[in-house]
Amino acid sequence: MIKLLIADDSALMRKLLEGIFRGEGDFDIQLARNGTEALELVRSFDPHVVTLDVQMPGMDGLSCLSQIMIQAPRPVVMISSLTAQGADATLEAIELGAVDFIAKPAGTVSLEIDRMRPVLIEKVRGAVQAKIRPTLRLKERIRHQFRGAGIVSRPIRSDRYGTRKTGPQLKPGLILVGTSTGGPAALDIVLPRLPQQLPWPVIVAQHMPANFTGAFARRLDRNCELKVVEVSRPMLLEPGTIYIGRGDADVVVSSRQSGLHAMPVPARRDYPWHPSVERMVQSALEHYDPTRLIGVLMTGMGNDGAAAMTELRQRGGRTIAEAESTAVVWGMPGELVKSGGADLVRPVDEIAASLAEWIAADAVH
Template sequence: AAADMIVVVGCSTGGPPALDLLLSPLPADFPWPILVAQHMPASFTGPLARRLDRLCAVTVVEVTRPMAILPGHVYIGKGDADMIVSLRPEGPVVMATPSLPEFRWHPSVDRLVTTALQHLGAERLIGVLMTGMGNDGAVTMTRLRKEGGRTIAEAEETAIVWGMPGELVKAGGAQVVTPVDAIADRLLAWAS
């Protein structure tokens, strides 16, 4: 059911202002958890999560240990590590894990989406790929869409760097392409 959806977000260069625009319109009772892989060093993700938590009605936390995935909560992957979804008897959790060398950028969007697909299934997922150089997330979010999930790519006109979302669009993996300041509205429309 729509009640069980989880939003998976990837961003890199230009990501923090994009996250402001994505998260600040969402109400405290937004029904879905949001998992964010923002490429960053470890010393930056804690301050980013704290700043977003002050700015937004939703609760924003940095993932430094296994945490239950709750509605109205945003989970920022710890920098210089990867964030993965895992299943516990009490339900899905998100956790930080040492980065793997086969993924080039960290926290890896591809690794996060791969583990979300493995444990939750595509029909429970909405992938959002925003500004960033390179292609992290494009292949796995294309797979997410093919397997029955929904995807949103940030439009070129608002992206600081249209690398990651551009690759998703080129691969045919973007169901919706929209300016960054309209992504929250799309999520809210789907959630209502």
């Protein structure tokens, strides 16, 4: 049996969530009305996974999460409103150690909850498999506290590419990054380590609702040497910029008169996750010489992007899969490795250095 703790100040929400998971038949469930009760049940019930409402009276979700990750680390899935404030709080929760989040229904909860049932079950079951490493989370909490005090550790500015990045000998290229469960925290480690003068643009497909990707891009932009933007409209692909795919849509590479663009397009049913890593990589292969592409597949459930990145490698491109030792869920990168599609398998804190080394070597040839 999977021991699940549901913490929410809404009696209706607790009842609906309990009904969904009891219907699965393999969940042992306890309920908490606020953060204080949740902490007590974490100690006495010792759940495998916790769902935690962000907004609760008394001890709120963020305070409770922080205490859980310090006292008894375990997988936590946040339940957040779709407001701008809810998005910022959710991203803060990811920094504090939550492995995933679920957006609360925007309309009538009792009507919308059935539509959300498959996502709720998938995310909570996936969280049970997630690996929580207290030492890594401690580092993230310390870094988060520095940010709150206005002290942000930025990577050392690098001129390793010199003036060659704009020279005619450097052909255009593109880095493609795909992530899902655990991805925001992984991206928060990789992207700030990319050097300011990186001569290739970066496109990121992180599975996330539309209400969250704008806040996520702004948060990354504050902490990265490179410029970070959400792809809310067609945007010319330029060196030194990271493009975050808009949630609930897909991001593709398209050709226009002014050059190659990152463009948001409506989600398609034949791609089950959005923004789709698979569709992003396939579109890049249509417009770039494959030898000028680098694919990076990091933590996440399922296999999104594994087939397309395997093809990318087969056609002469290069790929990196996050190592199982650091992935919260080794689904997507694991599938890439199993299919023989990974040139390198690296812990999350070594991925940026591998990218910089590849491109720096390219710049001197």
